Amino acid sequence: MEILVCVKRVPDAAENEIVVGAGGADIKREDLVYSVNEWDNYAVEEAVQIVEREGGNVTIVSMGDSEAEEVVRREMAMGAAQGLLLTDAAFDGSDGLGIATILAAAARKGEYDLILTGALADDGAGQVGGMLAALLDWPYASVVNKIETKDGKSLRIGREIEGGTQEISDIETPCVLSIQTGINEPRYVGIRGIRKVASIEIPILDAGALGLDAAAVGAAGANVRRIDYFVPQLGASAEMLEGSIEELAGKLVDLLKAKGGIR
Amino acid sequence: MDAKVFVYVAHKDGKADDSALELVTAAQSMFPGSNPVALVAGSGIDAVCQETAATYGEVWKFDQAALAYPNAELLRPLLVKVLPAGAMLLLPHNTFGLDLGPGLSVQRGVTYVPDVVGIDGLEGTTLKVVRQEFAGQVSAHVHCAVAKGAVITVRSGAFRPAPAGAVAGQVLDRSADTAGLSARRKFVELIQAEAGDIDITREDVLVSVGRGIGEKENIALVEDLAEAMGAAVSCSRPIVDAKWLDRPRQVGTSGKTVKPKVYLALGISGSFQHLGGIKGNPFLLAINKNPKAPIFQAATVGVVADLMELLPVLTEKIKKSR
Numbered sequence: 343m344e345i346l347v348c349v350k351r352v353p354d355a356a357e358n359e360i361v362v363g364a365g366g367a368d369i370k371r372e373d374l375v376y377s378v379n380e381w382d383n384y385a386v387e388e389a390v391q392i393v394e395r396e397g398g399n400v401t402i403v404s405m406g407d408s409e410a411e412e413v414v415r416r417e418m419a420m421g422a423a424q425g426l427l428l429t430d431a432a433f434d435g436s437d438g439l440g441i442a443t444i445l446a447a448a449a450r451k452g453e454y455d456l457i458l459t460g461a462l463a464d465d466g467a468g469q470v471g472g473m474l475a476a477l478l479d480w481p482y483a484s485v486v487n488k489i490e491t492k493d494g495k496s497l498r499i500g501r502e503i504e505g506g507t508q509e510i511s512d513i514e515t516p517c518v519l520s521i522q523t524g525i526n527e528p529r530y531v532g533i534r535g536i537r538k539v540a541s542i543e544i545p546i547l548d549a550g551a552l553g554l555d556a557a558a559v560g561a562a563g564a565n566v567r568r569i570d571y572f573v574p575q576l577g578a579s580a581e582m583l584e585g586s587i588e589e590l591a592g593k594l595v596d597l598l599k600a601k602g603g604i605r
Numbered sequence: 606m607d608a609k610v611f612v613y614v615a616h617k618d619g620k621a622d623d624s625a626l627e628l629v630t631a632a633q634s635m636f637p638g639s640n641p642v643a644l645v646a647g648s649g650i651d652a653v654c655q656e657t658a659a660t661y662g663e664v665w666k667f668d669q670a671a672l673a674y675p676n677a678e679l680l681r682p683l684l685v686k687v688l689p690a691g692a693m694l695l696l697p698h699n700t701f702g703l704d705l706g707p708g709l710s711v712q713r714g715v716t717y718v719p720d721v722v723g724i725d726g727l728e729g730t731t732l733k734v735v736r737q738e739f740a741g742q743v744s745a746h747v748h749c750a751v752a753k754g755a756v757i758t759v760r761s762g763a764f765r766p767a768p769a770g771a772v773a774g775q776v777l778d779r780s781a782d783t784a785g786l787s788a789r790r791k792f793v794e795l796i797q798a799e800a801g802d803i804d805i806t807r808e809d810v811l812v813s814v815g816r817g818i819g820e821k822e823n824i825a826l827v828e829d830l831a832e833a834m835g836a837a838v839s840c841s842r843p844i845v846d847a848k849w850l851d852r853p854r855q856v857g858t859s860g861k862t863v864k865p866k867v868y869l870a871l872g873i874s875g876s877f878q879h880l881g882g883i884k885g886n887p888f889l890l891a892i893n894k895n896p897k898a899p900i901f902q903a904a905t906v907g908v909v910a911d912l913m914e915l916l917p918v919l920t921e922k923i924k925k926s927r
């Protein structure tokens with residue numbers, strides 16, 4: 343199977359305290375630790391496992407600036423033969439549809455049987471996979487937590503819906519699936535793995551190379567625009583306890599006792 | 606603008622989803638003065654339609670055996686067909702909305718507005734909404750051009766439910782529109798989540814651990830604390846994904862819904878998917894090293910501290926206090 347996996351370079355929200363910059367135009371990005379979007383790492387692992395089982399190739403694609411190349415290479419090191427970087431100043435300010443349009447143009451340049459995305463990225467939208475499928479007129483399934491290859495024409499998949507219930511379906515290929523965390527255990531990529539793919543050239547495609555009208559993507563084509571970031575003023579938030587570790591532990595014991603937390 | 610507004614009413618076992626009432630409020634605050642039309646699709650859905658007509662002035666019924674299971678791939682072409690030009694469609698931002706919405710917006714050629722948590726108003730054909738990014742750590746003002754229409758998903762709990770029974774609406778049978786639907790994705794079956802060794806939904810006191818615990822070995826610190834308290838251990842999703850605890854211990858929209866009296870959140874950031882599994886307004890005590898963690902907006906009492914330092918001391922103190 344020929345599989346394309348879409349990956350995004352994002353600030354790691356678990357590792358970083360996200361701070362809104364002056365005027366709210368952006369968050370403060372200087373000291374942030376970036377990595378691959380958590381969900382995308384599971385998508386890459388799943389693609390690599392399918393290809394190890396069935397043969398074929400995995401291609402990693404990312405739309406972003408030149409720094410996204412490092413993320414593409416890291417994900418290639420998990421077992422992908424090719425990478426693609428979609429970079430153009432005209433892509434800046436793209437909304438979800440813009441990103442999906444750019445990725446669809448890249449997908450059309452290959453002959454893929456399956457495209458995987460993550461279920462969600464840092465802006466919490468969960469939109470790119472479904473849009474990409476619609477642009478390509480391929481069937482789609484979101485929050486996928488199981489993929490079994492059936493015959494050459496379809497896959498048996500599981501979607502993880504509310505309450506952890508698994509919804510089983512058969513879906514025709516080519517298709518787009520967005521991957522939920524926990525579907526597999528992504529392999530560890532060491533420095534040796536990265537070295538193995540270090541010499542593979544990652545083609546960089548711009549709007550021209552993708553045959554895209556620059557006015558249809560980026561800020562120019564966006565129907566959804568972020569005006570600014572802000573920290574919400576919340577009425578009732580938590581009462582914060584202060585003190586040394588000793589004092590904090592003491593206060594917590596008293597509170598837990600009072601609330602019936604210690605039995 | 607004079608918007609035509611529609612709400613997709615999700616339902617299960619003959620009952621409308623909680624989102625049906627919240628989406629009326631959301632629709633009316635986005636498009637003041639609008640009278641949202643409810644769309645109900647399924648098989649044998651008269652009861653749901655009647656229930657929905659107590660909140661919506663107009664209900665469109667799509668009754669068809671093939672729609673017995675809400676397969677988004679089947680529903681999408683139906684909605685493309687029946688929604689008028691310029692329509693605004695509201696959906697719940699859950700695994701169904703994620704499945705249906707993005708592709709529907711593309712096929713209708715309209716704007717997609719995901720996971721709305723607040724509204725700043727409608728100005729001309731610009732819908733101004735509030736969203737959250739970076740796992741809820743910061744919010745954003747977002748402007749959306751909706752002149753051609755929109756597909757909008759709304760976060761559960763972000764809007765007050767409208768009163769049920771306030772309206773005597775009419776049900777319009779549009780089932781004829783469902784003729785000839787087909788999809789390249791076929792529903793096979795549902796597999797229920799397995800039961801665990803303990804049932805966290807029945808526990809009064811939960812010590813819940815998140816990714817902030819750092820390593821598998823450190824789970825023992827949490828188990829020690831829970832044992833000293835006489836409480837049960839639950840967790841957030843990444844702990845289950847990493848196989849540090851079993852799936853039946855997971856709290857949240859894709860895990861269990863718990864109703865404890867006391868909930869201790871240890872190294873949990875407070876995503877809406879996690880908080881969505883905590884009901885009954887417990888005494889929620891959060892310990893997190895990041896003072897900006899969204900969990901502190903939901904907690905009753907918060908402590909900014911490193912778990913590695915605080916947990917052993919806390920466990921010792923509890924043991925001594927007995």
Ligand SMILES: Cc1cc2nc3c(=O)[nH]c(=O)nc-3n(C[C@H](O)[C@H](O)[C@H](O)COP(=O)(O)OP(=O)(O)OC[C@H]3O[C@@H](n4cnc5c(N)ncnc54)[C@H](O)[C@@H]3O)c2cc1C
Pocket residue numbers: 355356461462485700740814815816817818819840841842843844855856857858859860861871872873874875876878879882892893894895898910911912913
């Ligand atoms: C469809 C869908 C369904 C989902 N369902 C669920 C669900 O049911 N349940 C669920 O939990 N999630 C669910 N999620 C995932 C959810 O979006 C979050 O990714 C998840 O809840 C984050 O878990 P966490 O808070 O443990 O980790 P993180 O968000 O990574 O937070 C870790 C926290 O630990 C703190 N920390 C780090 N080190 C320390 C330390 N030494 N001491 C103290 N604090 C520390 C950090 O400041 C941070 O706030 C779902 C996602 C999707 C897309």
Ligand SMILES: Nc1ncnc2c1ncn2[C@@H]1O[C@H](COP(=O)(O)O)[C@@H](O)[C@H]1O
Pocket residue numbers: 348349350379381382403404405406438441445458459460461462463464465466467468469470471
């Ligand atoms: N800039 C990008 N480059 C490549 N893939 C992306 C990009 N943005 C989003 N995606 C893919 O779309 C998924 C969902 O992202 P989102 O719709 O932004 O929540 C991600 O997990 C990625 O697989």
